[in-house]
Amino acid sequence: MLSIKKVENGTMNMLNRRSLVLGLLSSSLIFYQSKLTFGHDNSSNSGNIEQYKSSEDVLIIVDMQNDFCPGGTLPVQNGDRVIEVINKIQKKFQYIILTQDWHPEDHSSFVTTNPKKEVFSTKKMPYGNQVIWPPHCIIGTKGAEFHKNLITNKASFIIRKGFRKHIDSYSGFFENDRVTSTGLDGILRSLNIKRVFVAGLALDFCVQYTAIDSAVLGYSTYVIQDATLPVNIGNSVQETVNNFKKNNVGFGKLEEFI
Numbered sequence: 214m215l216s217i218k219k220v221e222n223g224t225m226n227m228l229n230r231r232s233l234v235l236g237l238l239s240s241s242l243i244f245y246q247s248k249l250t251f252g253h254d255n256s257s258n259s260g261n262i263e264q265y266k267s268s269e270d271v272l273i274i275v276d277m278q279n280d281f282c283p284g285g286t287l288p289v290q291n292g293d294r295v296i297e298v299i300n301k302i303q304k305k306f307q308y309i310i311l312t313q314d315w316h317p318e319d320h321s322s323f324v325t326t327n328p329k330k331e332v333f334s335t336k337k338m339p340y341g342n343q344v345i346w347p348p349h350c351i352i353g354t355k356g357a358e359f360h361k362n363l364i365t366n367k368a369s370f371i372i373r374k375g376f377r378k379h380i381d382s383y384s385g386f387f388e389n390d391r392v393t394s395t396g397l398d399g400i401l402r403s404l405n406i407k408r409v410f411v412a413g414l415a416l417d418f419c420v421q422y423t424a425i426d427s428a429v430l431g432y433s434t435y436v437i438q439d440a441t442l443p444v445n446i447g448n449s450v451q452e453t454v455n456n457f458k459k460n461n462v463g464f465g466k467l468e469e470f471i
């Protein structure tokens with residue numbers, strides 16, 4: 214603690230003045246250093262060069278769950294292949310947050326709840342058009358679990374979404390009615406996060422919505438291109454790339470951004 218002692222005439226003597234200046238200098242240095250955590254990462258292609266992890270960055274790993282991987286009920290082609298990249302990238306972040314799609318078995322978006330509808334068609338909901346999905350990521354099932362190869366023990370938070378029967382949720386920030394909050398923005402603000410990096414599945418749905426909400430909320434936002442893959446319905450991938458451009462979301466390899 215910096216203490217300012219008063220001398221009789223109300224001004225500081227030279228010694229106190231000097232220690233105040235030194236104190237201020239060192240406290241701002243400590244503040245600066247607290248944003249950077251240093252450590253070795255021998256697996257990176259930069260060899261033994263020290264890596265830094267900024268406390269203003271977060272990695273959001275979207276829906277890296279069994280049902281979105283080969284063998285699941287709503288599989289992304291080769292979806293499990295991004296896990297190796299994601300695990301490697303995690304070493305560069307101090308803050309990691311996972312999102313988890315988490316639906317009741319009678320969720321309003323499921324084809325089983327809408328037997329007259331085709332999978333991947335749409336229906337009108339009070340909040341707009343909603344895609345009809347095969348049942349997936351049902352609360353408490355194997356399909357809702359994170360893929361076994363994903364490193365999950367580095368994450369500080371898990372954001373669950375889509376657990377209200379009548380609202381689907383693609384974004385990790387707001388559900389599809391665009392007003393129901395998951396709480397994620399509050400967490401990032403409390404942590405003083407400035408830059409958001411997004412990886413996971415699926416590029417054209419949950420990754421896209423998460424990244425665009427993040428950018429609109431004011432975070433500098435980047436989607437890590439080799440750490441995500443799409444479901445690919447119609448021209449959903451081209452639309453996603455266009456929307457990234459429109460909303461100033463970076464789309465490329467992590468090395469291009471840090």
Ligand code: VGL
Pocket residue numbers: 276281314346383414415416417418419420
């Ligand atoms: C997702 C469709 C339905 C996703 C989740 O994680 O991209 N897509 N629920």
Ligand code: ZN
Pocket residue numbers: 314315316349350375
């Ligand atoms: Zn879902």
